[in-house]
Amino acid sequence: MSRLxxxxxxxxxxxxxxxxxxxxxxxxxxxxxxxxxxxxxxxxLTKHYADIKAVDGISFEVEKGQMxxxxxxxxAGKTTTVEIxxxxxxxxxxxxxxxxxxxxxxxxxxRNRVGVLPQDFEPFDRLKPREAVAYWAHLFDRTLxxxxxxxxxxxxxxxxxxxxxxxxxxxxxxxxxxxxxxxVGKPKLVxxxxxxxxxxxxxxxELWGLIRQLKSEGTTILLTTHYLDEAxxxxxxxxxxxxxxxxxxxxxxxxxxxxxxxxxxxxAGAGEDGLSAVRARGVVAELQGADVVVQVPLASDMRRMxxxxxxxxxxxxxxxxxxxxxxxxxxxxxxxxxxxxxxAA
Amino acid sequence: xxxxxxxxxxxxxQYIRSRVGTFFALVxxxxxxxxxGAIFGSSGSSQVTLYVQDQDNQPASHAFTDAxxxxxxxxxxxxxxxxxxxxxxxxxxxNVALQIPPGFxxxxxxxxNGTRATVNLTLAGDQTQSSYGIAVSAVDAVATAFNLxxxxxxxxxxxxxxxxxxxxxxxxxxxxxxxxxxxxxLSTPLFGMTAICAEYRSRRYFKLLATTKLSKxxxxxxxxxxxxxxxxxxxxxxxxxxxxxFGLKAVVxxxxxxxxxxxxxxxxxxxxxxxxxxxxPETGAAIANAIGFPMMFLAGSFFPVDAMPSFLQAGARxxxxxxxxxxxxxxxxxxxxxxxxxxxxxxLGFAVVFFVVAARGLSWKSR
Numbered sequence: 247m248s249r250l251x252x253x254x255x256x257x258x259x260x261x262x263x264x265x266x267x268x269x270x271x272x273x274x275x276x277x278x279x280x281x282x283x284x285x286x287x288x289x290x291l292t293k294h295y296a297d298i299k300a301v302d303g304i305s306f307e308v309e310k311g312q313m314x315x316x317x318x319x320x321x322a323g324k325t326t327t328v329e330i331x332x333x334x335x336x337x338x339x340x341x342x343x344x345x346x347x348x349x350x351x352x353x354x355x356x357r358n359r360v361g362v363l364p365q366d367f368e369p370f371d372r373l374k375p376r377e378a379v380a381y382w383a384h385l386f387d388r389t390l391x392x393x394x395x396x397x398x399x400x401x402x403x404x405x406x407x408x409x410x411x412x413x414x415x416x417x418x419x420x421x422x423x424x425x426x427x428x429x430v431g432k433p434k435l436v437x438x439x440x441x442x443x444x445x446x447x448x449x450x451x452e453l454w455g456l457i458r459q460l461k462s463e464g465t466t467i468l469l470t471t472h473y474l475d476e477a478x479x480x481x482x483x484x485x486x487x488x489x490x491x492x493x494x495x496x497x498x499x500x501x502x503x504x505x506x507x508x509x510x511x512x513x514a515g516a517g518e519d520g521l522s523a524v525r526a527r528g529v530v531a532e533l534q535g536a537d538v539v540v541q542v543p544l545a546s547d548m549r550r551m552x553x554x555x556x557x558x559x560x561x562x563x564x565x566x567x568x569x570x571x572x573x574x575x576x577x578x579x580x581x582x583x584x585x586x587x588x589x590a591a
Numbered sequence: 592x593x594x595x596x597x598x599x600x601x602x603x604x605q606y607i608r609s610r611v612g613t614f615f616a617l618v619x620x621x622x623x624x625x626x627x628g629a630i631f632g633s634s635g636s637s638q639v640t641l642y643v644q645d646q647d648n649q650p651a652s653h654a655f656t657d658a659x660x661x662x663x664x665x666x667x668x669x670x671x672x673x674x675x676x677x678x679x680x681x682x683x684x685x686n687v688a689l690q691i692p693p694g695f696x697x698x699x700x701x702x703x704n705g706t707r708a709t710v711n712l713t714l715a716g717d718q719t720q721s722s723y724g725i726a727v728s729a730v731d732a733v734a735t736a737f738n739l740x741x742x743x744x745x746x747x748x749x750x751x752x753x754x755x756x757x758x759x760x761x762x763x764x765x766x767x768x769x770x771x772x773x774x775x776x777l778s779t780p781l782f783g784m785t786a787i788c789a790e791y792r793s794r795r796y797f798k799l800l801a802t803t804k805l806s807k808x809x810x811x812x813x814x815x816x817x818x819x820x821x822x823x824x825x826x827x828x829x830x831x832x833x834x835x836x837f838g839l840k841a842v843v844x845x846x847x848x849x850x851x852x853x854x855x856x857x858x859x860x861x862x863x864x865x866x867x868x869x870x871x872p873e874t875g876a877a878i879a880n881a882i883g884f885p886m887m888f889l890a891g892s893f894f895p896v897d898a899m900p901s902f903l904q905a906g907a908r909x910x911x912x913x914x915x916x917x918x919x920x921x922x923x924x925x926x927x928x929x930x931x932x933x934x935x936x937x938x939l940g941f942a943v944v945f946f947v948v949a950a951r952g953l954s955w956k957s958r
Binding site: 332333334335336354357358360362364366367368370371372373377378380381382384385386387389411 | 593594596597598600601604605608609794795796798799800801802803804805955956
């Protein structure tokens, strides 16, 4: 049974034009509908401060029902871009349209169709989730019944904590409360700005589950993250940002195929001796730390290469094969490496 | 309207749960009233104790001391005629003391016979103390009466002590309580709003609110309405304490209610104007204290503006709180609504200016 059942149940009780759906029932597999107007349309967008080009002429579109991820290291310009699209900052130049309106002028018309979970979201300490959700709905001119509030809280998995002061919630629970608050206006578009930053792995995975359900309801989502696995797991479409520019764009699989380096074989702990032994067999390899890494661009060459390396008798910890990931794409495009799971510029 | 009410309800819930805010808004003013009422409210304290050394010790000097005693503003205590006057004052930490020199009666007798004569009384004390001023006035009045009598002159100007019909019999608390209401109108919204703006900025609540349909003016209006309700509760508690404990005669008139409302709008908005410049809670508290505390003391919350030196009185005219204190005293204590109406208009003027500056100046958007 879906967690969304609480909301689905409400739909039956309300007139159809007020149904508590998170949006249209759009495509479930990303990609968007090419004939429809894009939900987000950005062209030549810039945001300059005195000496910094925070956003430097970026363009992209997000289609209905898509989960689009802006991926990049800290300071890449992700949050600035998102805050322009949320109507919280004015761009220096370029065009940004959200749900068909210019973000500079028309935001009043679409405010209650856009949900926002800001970066480093903090709830109001002395309100309980039940109160916070009801309060937030009023700020979008909606009055939720007790059942609707309870349904929304159940949706984000906070039913047990509905009457706990927010100051006593865990980090993950606070973010889930933030997502519940972002959904009170029944938005067609939700901005999630680094929703899992600072959470422990368990809480991150739970939140991913919630975000997937949100998408499965047809809501268009713009997700910013500096976690590669998050973008790889969740996004239909990824734009990699660095120094205010988009340096690559496509689905995670496309990006890996295009900018990754296929597969590789890792001789873990083989060291300098291992490298010499591999090179003695005429194989191109490089040393990454204590590991010897052999690139295998074509998957079909994998078996032959493994056989070639199997006879090496240098001491090592293990041999494994690795498929290229977004991390490799990053290494190639941005020169960024992972540090403790986070991209470093 | 719905948004304003919802925001007010959520804000009020958090405010009451914070306890510290509730203490300073509701309990602290009561403590002030009890404390100041106990210190200054007792009847004996309005009399100044005057120590008299009668070195003449003749019927005339006794008559002079008796006359001083009958002024009702002085309590007379004696210094032994043989004691060293200055030394005695120092040893006994005396505030004001009068010395009647030998030859007091002789001088009077000579003057009565037409011979030119003077006698100098010494009034020693700390001239910065208000008790000294009271003693000087009383001694001067008695001396003048003696002079007139000796000169066989009949007084031309007389004072007839008469009670004014309709004027309430006032005590210290009747003058003090309106000042404490003024103090609360300043402190509760001003300190509260500055702290709230700092918290909302540092915790990014402003940015969060900017993603809703609530406007800045609506947010401010919700805070204003909440503080008005809070102030009404606070004033009700204060007046109740005043009546039950000190027999308060001052009354909360409709004009007083209007001044309380206008004053609350004024200081809630001023708190938000300060909030424009505040980036973190520590700076917020510092700025609010720097503006709030001098105003509390200079604007006549704890003593009337008239009791201050003239250059401070001129300064007090520039402070918004002065008009609230004076307006509340005028309507609540003296029942002069016409005077209070001017104060109300000035307060409303400040309120409108602060509200507009706050609603325009505070930015929710990032740059």
